Amino acid sequence: MLALENVHTYYGKSHILHDVSIEVGRGEVVGLLGRNGVGKSTTLKTIMGLVRPAEGRVVFEGKDLAGLAPHKVAHVGIAYVPEDRRIFRLLSVLDNLRTGLERPGLSAERRQALLEKVYTSFPVLRERRNQAGGTLSGGEQQMLAIARAMMLEPKIILLDEPTEGLMPRMVGQIREIIAILHREGVAILLVEQNVRLTLEVSSRVYIMEKGQVRHHAPAAALRGNRAVIHQYLGV
Amino acid sequence: MTVPIPIEQILVQTVNGIVSGMILALVASGLTLIFGIMDVVNFAHGELVMLGAFVGATTLASTGSFWLAFVTAVLVLAVFGAALQASTLRPLLGRDPLTTILATFGISLVLQKYALWQWGPSARKIQEPITGQFHLFYLEYPWYRVATAIFAAAIIGALWLFLRRGKYGIWIRAATQDRIMASAMGIPVPLVHTMVFAIGSGMAAASGVLFGPLGGVTQTMGFDFTLRAFIVVVVGGMGNLGGSILASIFVSLLEAYASLVVSPAQAVIASFVALILTLLFRPTGLFVPTPK
Amino acid sequence: MTRDAGYWIGFAVVLALLTAAPLVLPEFWRRFATEILIWGLLAMSSDILIGYTGMVSFGHSAFFGLGMYGAAAALLGVRPPSLWLAIVSGLVGAGVVAVFVAYFSTRLRDIYFSITTLVFSQIFYVVIFTWTEVTGGENGLSFRQPPFSIPGVVSTAFTPVTLHWFVLGVVALSYLVLRRVTQSPFGKVLQAIRENEARTRAIGYPIERYKIVAVMLSGLFAGLAGVLYAIQNKFAAPDFVFFAVSGEVVIFNVMGGMGTLVGPVAGAAFFLLLREGLSRFFTEYYLIPVGIIFTLMVMFVPQGLLGFLRRRLNP
Numbered sequence: 001m002l003a004l005e006n007v008h009t010y011y012g013k014s015h016i017l018h019d020v021s022i023e024v025g026r027g028e029v030v031g032l033l034g035r036n037g038v039g040k041s042t043t044l045k046t047i048m049g050l051v052r053p054a055e056g057r058v059v060f061e062g063k064d065l066a067g068l069a070p071h072k073v074a075h076v077g078i079a080y081v082p083e084d085r086r087i088f089r090l091l092s093v094l095d096n097l098r099t100g101l102e103r104p105g106l107s108a109e110r111r112q113a114l115l116e117k118v119y120t121s122f123p124v125l126r127e128r129r130n131q132a133g134g135t136l137s138g139g140e141q142q143m144l145a146i147a148r149a150m151m152l153e154p155k156i157i158l159l160d161e162p163t164e165g166l167m168p169r170m171v172g173q174i175r176e177i178i179a180i181l182h183r184e185g186v187a188i189l190l191v192e193q194n195v196r197l198t199l200e201v202s203s204r205v206y207i208m209e210k211g212q213v214r215h216h217a218p219a220a221a222l223r224g225n226r227a228v229i230h231q232y233l234g235v
Numbered sequence: 236m237t238v239p240i241p242i243e244q245i246l247v248q249t250v251n252g253i254v255s256g257m258i259l260a261l262v263a264s265g266l267t268l269i270f271g272i273m274d275v276v277n278f279a280h281g282e283l284v285m286l287g288a289f290v291g292a293t294t295l296a297s298t299g300s301f302w303l304a305f306v307t308a309v310l311v312l313a314v315f316g317a318a319l320q321a322s323t324l325r326p327l328l329g330r331d332p333l334t335t336i337l338a339t340f341g342i343s344l345v346l347q348k349y350a351l352w353q354w355g356p357s358a359r360k361i362q363e364p365i366t367g368q369f370h371l372f373y374l375e376y377p378w379y380r381v382a383t384a385i386f387a388a389a390i391i392g393a394l395w396l397f398l399r400r401g402k403y404g405i406w407i408r409a410a411t412q413d414r415i416m417a418s419a420m421g422i423p424v425p426l427v428h429t430m431v432f433a434i435g436s437g438m439a440a441a442s443g444v445l446f447g448p449l450g451g452v453t454q455t456m457g458f459d460f461t462l463r464a465f466i467v468v469v470v471g472g473m474g475n476l477g478g479s480i481l482a483s484i485f486v487s488l489l490e491a492y493a494s495l496v497v498s499p500a501q502a503v504i505a506s507f508v509a510l511i512l513t514l515l516f517r518p519t520g521l522f523v524p525t526p527k
Numbered sequence: 528m529t530r531d532a533g534y535w536i537g538f539a540v541v542l543a544l545l546t547a548a549p550l551v552l553p554e555f556w557r558r559f560a561t562e563i564l565i566w567g568l569l570a571m572s573s574d575i576l577i578g579y580t581g582m583v584s585f586g587h588s589a590f591f592g593l594g595m596y597g598a599a600a601a602l603l604g605v606r607p608p609s610l611w612l613a614i615v616s617g618l619v620g621a622g623v624v625a626v627f628v629a630y631f632s633t634r635l636r637d638i639y640f641s642i643t644t645l646v647f648s649q650i651f652y653v654v655i656f657t658w659t660e661v662t663g664g665e666n667g668l669s670f671r672q673p674p675f676s677i678p679g680v681v682s683t684a685f686t687p688v689t690l691h692w693f694v695l696g697v698v699a700l701s702y703l704v705l706r707r708v709t710q711s712p713f714g715k716v717l718q719a720i721r722e723n724e725a726r727t728r729a730i731g732y733p734i735e736r737y738k739i740v741a742v743m744l745s746g747l748f749a750g751l752a753g754v755l756y757a758i759q760n761k762f763a764a765p766d767f768v769f770f771a772v773s774g775e776v777v778i779f780n781v782m783g784g785m786g787t788l789v790g791p792v793a794g795a796a797f798f799l800l801l802r803e804g805l806s807r808f809f810t811e812y813y814l815i816p817v818g819i820i821f822t823l824m825v826m827f828v829p830q831g832l833l834g835f836l837r838r839r840l841n842p
Contacts, residue, residue: 048419074421086416088409099409099420102402152421276638327826332638333583334825337781340774341822348814458770462649465642501657507646514635514643 001026001187002047002078002156007056009039009046016042017053018211022189024156029178029188031202031219033195033233039211040191041083044158047189048080049073061155075103079154083161083191085145089134093125096133096144100151118147121180139170146177156187163194171197195233199223207232240495243372250371252491254380256484257387258449261442262460263467263479264391265435271474272411273428275324275335279343280439281461282350287312287440288452289350292359301364308440316436317429324432325425343457350454361447383445390441391480394434398476407431411474466510472520481522485509542699549691558759559803561691563796564698565755570779570791571705572748577777578786579709580741581721582632586644587776589628589651590746592768593620594753596655599668599763608673614754621750622743624651629742633735636724645770652768667764670757685758694755701748706788708744717741718786778821784831793833 002024009017016039024030034040045051047058049070058065060076068076079100088096097118101111119126122143128136136144142162149157159178163171171194178201181188192198198205199219207215209232222228266280287308295304323342327335363379370376398404409417410427418424442460443452450456463486471482486506494502513521545564549557569591576582597620598613605612624647631643655662662668675693676682685693708714716737719727728734757763766772775798783794798817805813828835 050415050419069423069425070415070418071421071423074419080419082416082419086413088412088416090412091405091408095405095408098405099417099422102405103421148420276642323822323826333581333641334829336583336638336641337777338822338825340777341818341825344774344814344818345822348812348818352812352815462645466646469639469642498657501653504650504653507650510646511631511643514631514639518635518639 001061002189003057003059004043004047005057005059007043007046007053007058009042009051009053011042011051016211017046020056020208020211020213022206022213024187024189026155027182027185027187028204029182029190029202031198031205032189032191032208033193033198033205034208035233036193038208040208041160042211043208044080044082044160044189044191047073047078047158074152074154077152077155078158079149079152079156080158081145081149081160081162083164085141087133087136087141087144087148089132091133092130093133093136093144094129096148097125097151100148103152114151114153118150121177122147139166139173142166142170142174143177150181150186154186156189157181158189158191160191161193162190163192163197175201193233195229244495245492247372247374247376248491248495249488250376250380252488253484254384254449255491256487257384257391258442258446259460259463259467259487260391260480260483261387261438261445263464263471263483264394264476265438266464267468267471267474267476267479268407268411268431269435270468271476272407272414272431273324273328274332276332276339276465277435278336278339278461279346279457280339280435280464281457281459282343282346283312283316283436283439283457284443284446284460285350285452285454285457286315286346287436287443288361288447288456289354289359289443290440291444291447292361292452293354295361296359301362304361305441305444308444309437312440313433313437316439317433319436320429320432325428328428343461347454347457354454356454359447359452361444361452363448379448383449387442387445390438394438395476403427403430463506466506470509470513470521472522475520475522478520478522482520485521542695545695546692549688554687557687557691559799561687561694561759562756563792563799564691564694565752565759566775566779566795566799567792568698568701568755569749569752569776570783570795571702571788572745572752573776573780574785574788574791575705575709575717575741575745575748577780578784578788578791579714579717579721580738581724582738582741583641583777584628584644584745585641585770585773585777586628586646586648587745587749588768588770588772589624589644589648590621590749591753591756591772592648592651592655592763592765593624594618594750595757595763595767596620596662596668596753597750598754598757599670602670602673602757603668608671610673610676610758613673613758614751617754617757618747618750621746621753625743625746625750628746629739632738632742645773648768648770648773652765652770655768656765662765663763665765667762667766669762672758672761690759694759697751697755701751702788702792705744705748709788713737713740721786778817780831781829782821782824782831784833784835785829787831787833790831790833794831797832 004020004022007017007020020043032040032043042051046053049065049068060078065073097115101114124140125144125147133144162174175197178188190198190202199222202219205217205219205222206213214232215228262280262284266277269275269277290311291304291308294307295301323338324335327338365379365382368375368377398408406422406427410422410424414424467482467486468479470486471478486509489505489509490502493505548560552560569587573584573587576584594617597617601613601616602608628644628647632640635643656664672685674682674684675689716732720734720737724734779794779798780791782797783792784790801817802813805816
């Protein structure tokens with residue numbers, strides 16, 4: 001459904017992504033592992049149109065996303081949950097969610113239904129719905145960021161390091177959220193440093209190093225393969 | 236030799252200050268919105284006020300209706316502002332702020348001289364729609380002034396509601412806080428920019444028409460508005476809508492009180508001093524809660 | 528070495544042309560040539576800030592105006608009117624303003640600095656305009672032109688030709704001084720500040736000091752231009768302190784080419800000639816086409832005429 005083909009991306013003169021090719025099938029959960037700074041976030045940004053690839057293509061459902069502005073990429077069915085969450089701090093929780101609901105062709109009932117669904121999955125958001133986003137705790141902000149993405153009813157969610165900065169017990173909540181999304185048929189491209197979580201939830205995993213994809217295997221194969229994990233991730 | 240100023244004069248000046256403050260607030264809120272969302276310091280903003288006043292005066296002269304003139308001016312300038320932004324400012328997005336201030340400066344020159352060419356060097360008049368005065372202390376105070384302040388407040392109130400509630404309000408607020416994330420959420424940011432510029436231009440036109448009966452309509456009136464609006468936006472906190480409204484009233488009151496002591500031409504220094512003191516001691520803005 | 532030699536030959540040629548100009552040009556164009564030099568000096572002074580340090584000043588009219596009024600004060604207050612006293616007095620006037628602006632330049636960045644310079648020049652404008660007893664208010668001050676004098680040696684009145692040569696001498700000298708400054712290590716630091724202030728500060732340069740010197744330098748030379756203008760025209764008026772002058776200076780800089788010193792002079796010449804030429808057809812609306820050209824240049828040719836030509840000549 002989503003494919004990067006031989007993508008090269010630069011930041012100014014720095015060559016960040018070298019010939020990166022990644023695929024995510026419909027409804028799949030795919031992991032992207034690697035140390036800090038190998039280009040995982042840049043890969044997501046390239047898909048989202050926040051950064052233009054110098055070479056290569058990003059193809060979604062058969063269409064080349066070349067040069068599409070990020071808001072058009074969102075319309076096509078790709079949602080983005082960035083590394084630092086980037087919730088709108090001065091907007092209320094409800095207004096944060098509404099940024100994903102104010103799109104054409106969405107009836108008022110449908111909107112209400114989507115909100116209800118998300119409030120049910122994340123009760124704390126219902127509680128805090130009139131509070132400013134910036135007053136939420138780290139874990140709550142992460143939930144809000146994901147819930148906000150779900151408002152777009154996307155076909156795939158790009159999740160960038162959701163467990164970063166969260167307390168260990170919240171990792172379980174993230175695992176549950178990913179499971180919920182997977183059940184609903186939403187594909188996920190999960191960028192993470194938490195190897196264990198990634199191997200648990202993903203069907204396939206790519207490992208990146210220095211801007212290149214170095215290893216690609218089904219998660220099952222990697223679960224036992226300590227050597228590879230150690231080589232690329234030092235864990 | 237100190238001359239005690241009678242309390243009635245101070246009170247009258249308070250009213251005057253609030254009236255000018257509300258008109259200035261209309262101008263400044265547009266400027267603040269524009270700066271907040273696209274980091275553009277619109278040097279030509281005062282010229283938009285001036286053009287609004289001229290369009291209003293011309294429409295009034297041919298139709299005789301103040302309200303028609305008002306609405307026409309607002310719509311014409313909103314459309315013009317949108318066109319201006321889309322053609323000249325959108326390509327400059329991402330370049331350094333100095334470039335946009337220079338570009339809008341160039342635009343202000345063109346607009347000012349265009350007005351001269353289009354309407355000639357003589358001033359125009361806009362007659363107030365509400366005549367009549369009421370007794371305010373020792374003066375016969377025009378109803379129009381009070382009506383203007385209330386009307387301006389209503390417009391600002393409507394803007395506030397628009398931003399808090401509707402779909403476009405969310406778009407604007409989100410795009411102001413985080414342009415990139417707003418885009419990733421499917422909000423068409425370039426369109427929102429144009430929308431905000433149109434709103435700012437429309438509000439500038441509104442204040443031009445409202446100001447017309449008070450101060451006349453001249454081709455050079457723009458610069459004063461630009462200068463005052465800049466001062467207010469800085470004093471109120473760049474990008475802070477509530478702050479610029481409060482600052483507009485604050486600065487206008489300062490000037491009103493100052494003109495009790497010095498000539499009106501010199502009273503304008505009061506706002507300059509306010510700016511300088513703000514920049515020295517509270518550079519994030521006088522009415523911003525606490526500088527983070 | 529040939530490039531340097533070529534440069535100096537070019538300089539000498541221009542200098543020769545400008546020296547010969549008043550001898551062959553009719554009265555009007557003679558004055559015009561002198562004025563171009565004066566505005567050119569003003570534009571150069573502004574370039575130090577805009578082109579080299581990256582600080583856009585919208586208040587250069589204040590330096591210019593105070594140089595003018597400072598000279599006026601000397602020429603009216605001291606009999607017989609002394610040229611050198613006028614110059615010193617004008618520089619002092621401009622210097623005082625420069626001290627204020629320098630102080631603010633160290634505390635404010637970018638837009639805030641630009642707006643403040645604008646506000647400053649407006650303060651001076653309002654004060655000068657309204658303080659009629661001292662400054663002549665709206666009507667300004669008029670005075671006699673001082674003779675060119677070297678105390679004890681010679682004292683002759685200026686003729687339009689000799690005045691032009693005097694102005695040319697002052698401007699050429701100023702150009703050489705400013706050029707020396709911009710090419711010195713000091714000048715290089717200014718440019719570093721323009722490129723990336725944070726990084727330059729991180730490397731360890733005391734940015735504030737550099738900015739203060741840059742502002743003082745810029746202000747003094749702008750004041751000098753004001754003095755020359757006062758001497759040439761024998762009057763001082765608040766119009767020259769008004770924002771419009773600051774705006775024109777910025778136009779000279781952008782159109783001519785920021786950061787080149789010569790560019791702004793060319794920009795001044797270009798603008799003044801355009802104004803002269805276009806006002807034949809457009810009368811007072813010449814600013815419409817000029818304004819459009821300016822805006823387009825800001826958008827598409829930000830390196831100005833000189834930068835554009837440079838690119839053409841050195842592919």
